[in-house]
Amino acid sequence: MSGLTILTLFVLAAFVGVEVVSKVSSTLHTPLMSGANAIHGIILVGAILVTAHATSPVLIALGGLATLLATVNLVGGFVVTDRMLEMFSGGRRRPAEEPVGSDAR
Template sequence: MDGISLLTITVLAVFVGFEVVSKVSSTLHTPLMSGANAIHGIILVGAIIVAGQAAHPWVLAVALLAVVLATANLVGGFVVTDRMLEMFRGRRGNGGRPVPPDGHRPRSEASDSKDGAR
């Protein structure tokens, strides 16, 4: 791909990156950081390409190290983010069962304001 196309894509991705997080509530700062952290684990794709083209044992060894590190970043990142988010539940209803997030139960005037688009 030519330089200008790559540059165009990069610049557009910068704006998308700014845009998708600009309104995030501080409630989710930690999961967001962790989720973004998992996404850059996609360097695994690069590590696999380099390892797959390695001709020399030394190059292969270093590339495989990169694969291990990148996998840890990617897999660990998504798993730990999921674990965090698993805990974000709505107000508990009957018998301690979590109310599904869509089952909105207006409990008080104040508890409704959280989910709206802000």
């Protein structure tokens, strides 16, 4: 990929990132942070790619370490976010607590 293509992707993704969370309600700050945290665990793909090509034992060991750490970030991140939201929706399911569709604009 050319540098300019990468820069274009970077700028466009930054705008999308700002746009999708711009209307978040303050009750969702922590789950949203946790969900975003899980998403950057996708560095696992990078860790797997560098480990795949490694030939010296030291680099293979470091690659295994990076893969392990990234897996903890990715898998743990999504599981803990789900648990947060499970409790969240449990408390919210009381009837008429929040008008249905208030956030569906």
